[in-house]
Amino acid sequence: MKPATDAPAATTNTTYAELCTRFREVATINSVGSLVSWDQETYMPPAAGAHRAEQMALLSSLSHARQTDPKIGELLSACEADSVLNDPASETGASLREMRREYDNATKLPAELVAELARTGSLAQDAWKDARAKSDFPMFQPWLEKMLGLSRQKAECLGAPSGELYDALLDLYEPGATATEIAGVFTPLRDRLATFVAELGDKGTRPDDSVLKINVSEARQHAFGQAVLKQMGFDFAAGRLDTTTHPFCSGMAPGDTRLTTRYDETHFTGALYGTMHEGGHGVYEQGLPKAPELAKYGTPLADSISLGIHESQSRMWENLVGRSHEFWTWAKPVADDLLGDAIRPYDAEAIFKAVNIVEPSFIRVEADEGTYNLHVMLRFELERAMLAGDLSVADLPGAWNEKVKSFLGLDVPDDANGCLQDVHWSFGLMGYFPTYTLGNLYAAQLWETINEQIDDLPGKVSRGELLPLLEWLQTNVYAHGRRYRAGELCERLTGKPLSADPLMRYLEGKIRPVYGL
């Protein structure tokens, strides 16, 4: 890459600094927006809802106006023309690559299309709610057709080097990924998982699940969840854990990462794994280099890589740590103390087995570690086909039900338990589902490398020594911000491109013995 101007480095660094200041201002506005959203889910009184929408609309217009300021385009072009700053191998080069992507994405979409997506999406979401309640797909069909049309327009505005519309949407969540690449990993995973799940059902012995149904008060579950988060290294001086209907993690600002969870007093593992999942997102957010003295806050170097990598962190703590025998070896005495009498009759082995039951079911959000990815991959295949024009919306229920039969061996009883179960498509969230499975794949592949590089990690986990794992992730993942794309980071750390093998090795290695195979 040749410099287009000969501006001295000092001048250009000032230009880069000004660019960073502008990105930081946007980040600060967005951090306020995140707090306002968090409050809406946690403590806002119900009557405040109408004005809350005004607040959010104002903040997002303030943020958008700054993100799309032509001055950012000028500063970016000036920095890109400087070969030192824009060296692709340097931190600043990576930062400029991602700033360009964000600026282009923000400026490519016409305001009318954004407004139309928001307006129609809101109505379509209402229609979806009704349709799901009545399990009546034809009620929802015209709305999904509208949202598909608008999503296509959006993808056309964004454009994709591959020429596949799907990739333009996917890139919003998983920068640089393509549907073709993903399908190359997903297809073998799908077939091997379907075979594996069927084998467990046919030949394995289902573990006893009674420990999953014990009664534990919300207060006790909350205390246990906090103890586990502390053990994971989640910093409560820079974060919180609250209760909401839909659990989430908001890494809203430097020094401020907030998790939420929900409690069911007859199903303590729901809150536990929800908390560990959000905690995994949380320690990633806390580990990103956002501290003021680094001057990276607001730039891509202080931001997470992609939804797939974010999900790899949540799933690693939830599943690879939290559903391991070693975790329960440490956690059992803590649970005896904090969860109380009801769990005492069960040993670590019994709990470990119960939390690893794998069984086909209809609803994605209730699916276990073994079947979850099958739910995700069928959505990926269907949304990709709809965007490509290979599947009409009218044919969606039939196509859905066929795939459920083929992947999970189940007959869908109605559309509420089938293609109407998820809210995502109703407001135009397409190209997003694959990031869930990418997360599981990245987690498993990183996990093999981590186990090679940390001496006796299983032994450490069984003693509750989780900090060496956190430190590895801090050094190898969090510290880089978005310097590397997901695939690039995976290759740098594991020496191999993303593959289905580590995830299959992990699942088969853990779950076969649980089923006595």
Add this chain to the structure above:
Amino acid sequence: MKPATDAPAATTNTTYAELCTRFREVATINSVGSLVSWDQETYMPPAAGAHRAEQMALLSSLSHARQTDPKIGELLSACEADSVLNDPASETGASLREMRREYDNATKLPAELVAELARTGSLAQDAWKDARAKSDFPMFQPWLEKMLGLSRQKAECLGAPSGELYDALLDLYEPGATATEIAGVFTPLRDRLATFVAELGDKGTRPDDSVLKINVSEARQHAFGQAVLKQMGFDFAAGRLDTTTHPFCSGMAPGDTRLTTRYDETHFTGALYGTMHEGGHGVYEQGLPKAPELAKYGTPLADSISLGIHESQSRMWENLVGRSHEFWTWAKPVADDLLGDAIRPYDAEAIFKAVNIVEPSFIRVEADEGTYNLHVMLRFELERAMLAGDLSVADLPGAWNEKVKSFLGLDVPDDANGCLQDVHWSFGLMGYFPTYTLGNLYAAQLWETINEQIDDLPGKVSRGELLPLLEWLQTNVYAHGRRYRAGELCERLTGKPLSADPLMRYLEGKIRPVYGL
């Protein structure tokens, strides 16, 4: 008032509507700022403090830029020139009067002075903390001199029709009030109160105070506080009650009024009266006409009149209701139920007497209803003299101690218990103290009228029927927003200008019998 142009009303109404839209946008930004401040006091993790300051600075610069936009000046002038819109007897005329005041106040202060006040104020506040801890006035003296100098500059920029610098600052909190007018009411009040308090001490019988020292858990106090707030008509669907170090009320947005209180398990009346006080502010905020369909939100017509009137509402519920015999007639069985065993031995009469003990003390925030105003009035006299140049900062401790001796009959042991006790002056809050006593005066004067207009209010209060009082305040105070200035509202409602008589009649009438006089 003659119209300067003959623009047709329709055009001007569009102009007024645009002006309102701009004020509403400022209000929406400020409502976000209020939420961010509330979160800082309630749930923010400690490590988030540094970035929180960035968020607040950004929001206040966004708000200030919009408040001082010259376009607002143009729109204002155009509306002021329309004799129909600007009829002083009309709602819009009142709105324009207050919009003009806000715009002028926002544009009169040079940005450098605002920044200097913030910077020096922050340092002076730190110096004050140290000086108070060591009871070392000379440590604080140079900082108070700086803040006094900056406050004078501020007052000069703002200007006051009376020519007295103090009035320019006072007007920020109590629009239209002057020090001369206030002194005309305060001076007789001061003398009568000092005599009254001395008489109680000399000739009265101090009631038993043991009920004030019973042990009540925080959870029980919280439940009782909530029950009292509900009885007052505070709407929990449009508000909350949380716990903070320093209690406050934030009427942050339409449908969103948040109260905070603090609990001391050995002093339940602290939280109770704190909660009723903030609840009084809260029902005022909830009663202001902010609902979207009124299109007044953001304009002065949906805003409170002054700090004095706001305080009249908090003190009315806290003292005139909450420290009455009638309140305890209703509240005693509720307290027996919610506060539990410890309060059961005391009857309503005993509690009523204990919460009405009047005794000179050094610290304003711990003062009772009888002596509180003496603390306020001595500050008013001293800050007025300092701003006028009649009292040097060096002479402040001596002047303070003399007034405490003269008003309260006490010898100040050290400056920590004297002129160093309040934080306000350290960050330049001068001209603010009198609003506390104005609140007590307005409350007592309104109370006499309310008792004439509501049939058997004491009987109603003793049965817990507080809604007729809330409805009276809603109709006569809250519904008008800032249409009338405080003094004007007082005369409209009570038929008389503000006077010390109602407050003295109320205090003497209630407390003499408590002391057996």
